Amino acid sequence: MRLNETFTGLSVILPVMDETVLLKKTVEIILADCRPDIAEILIVLSGKTAPESVEACRQLKHKYGEVIKIFQQTLPYLGGAIRDAFARAAGSHVLMMASDMETPPEKVKDFIAAAKVNPGMIITGSRWIRGGGFRDYAMVKYALNYIFQKLFSWLYRVKLTDMTYGYRLFPAKLVKGIRWEELRHPFLFETIVKPLKLGIEAKEIPTEWKARTEGATQNTFWRNFEYFRIGLKTLFYTREQILQ
Numbered sequence: 001m002r003l004n005e006t007f008t009g010l011s012v013i014l015p016v017m018d019e020t021v022l023l024k025k026t027v028e029i030i031l032a033d034c035r036p037d038i039a040e041i042l043i044v045l046s047g048k049t050a051p052e053s054v055e056a057c058r059q060l061k062h063k064y065g066e067v068i069k070i071f072q073q074t075l076p077y078l079g080g081a082i083r084d085a086f087a088r089a090a091g092s093h094v095l096m097m098a099s100d101m102e103t104p105p106e107k108v109k110d111f112i113a114a115a116k117v118n119p120g121m122i123i124t125g126s127r128w129i130r131g132g133g134f135r136d137y138a139m140v141k142y143a144l145n146y147i148f149q150k151l152f153s154w155l156y157r158v159k160l161t162d163m164t165y166g167y168r169l170f171p172a173k174l175v176k177g178i179r180w181e182e183l184r185h186p187f188l189f190e191t192i193v194k195p196l197k198l199g200i201e202a203k204e205i206p207t208e209w210k211a212r213t214e215g216a217t218q219n220t221f222w223r224n225f226e227y228f229r230i231g232l233k234t235l236f237y238t239r240e241q242i243l244q
Helices: 021-037 051-067 076-087 103-115 139-155 170-177 189-195 222-235
Strands: 010-016 038-045 068-072 093-098 120-126 133-135 167-173 203-206 209-210
Touching: 010 021, 010 051, 010 076, 010 103, 010 222, 021 038, 021 051, 021 103, 038 076, 051 068, 068 076, 068 093, 076 093, 076 170, 093 103, 093 170, 103 120, 103 167, 103 203, 120 189, 139 222, 167 170, 167 189, 189 203, 189 222
Parallel strands: 010 038, 010 093, 038 068, 120 203, 133 209
Antiparallel strands: 093 167, 120 167
16 A cells, blocks of 8 residues: 655544533644644534534634534444544545543644654554653553553554554545444554554654543443454454455
8 A cells, every 4th residue: 555655734633522612722722833734624523512512613613714624424423433534534644633632732743743754654642652641540441551552562563552542643545545344432443453454654652641621531431342352353354354
């Protein structure tokens, strides 16, 4: 698979459920820091997006104009929202992140800088390397996350330290060419294991995660164990099974 050899613009994906103030702050920081490099901000709404969040999106569109693109997802859940956005993305590269600041928007400029140097690679945030970290993360989840990362980095024979964090930049051609399966949060893990099986390299940059202060998480604790399914299945996939 030949990937983009140059970075020409970034499509930022922001799924929205019940975020308002943090959504606005996320967009403001991204555009203040990176406007020349942003092709578009794709705001994805679901049938369950809160009315006040929809209004916040409209206000952002009014303030920033055509760079803000709002659409209704057709596939369900978080993974479905991102998959819909992948298909629509017009930039040479795409960035998936959260709209509640669990993925700090001030790091977007670092992702872009790394992508300009390594346009054919995946740039992915890591909470486990020096300069990254966790804030207000439950100790049980912290321990299980560490074990999971160690297990799957060994299974995939890579040195990656954080394969489940949903803060990741890709060449657009890559995500448009893969046959995706997951619809819920395990999709975040699928977005790294399938490219790894294709031989795509990934570069980590330190990123600090902090618990959201607005709205409610859509991911339950027990659903985290579903990540094993796609991780183990993909280990045995051929290239033809991964690509569309």
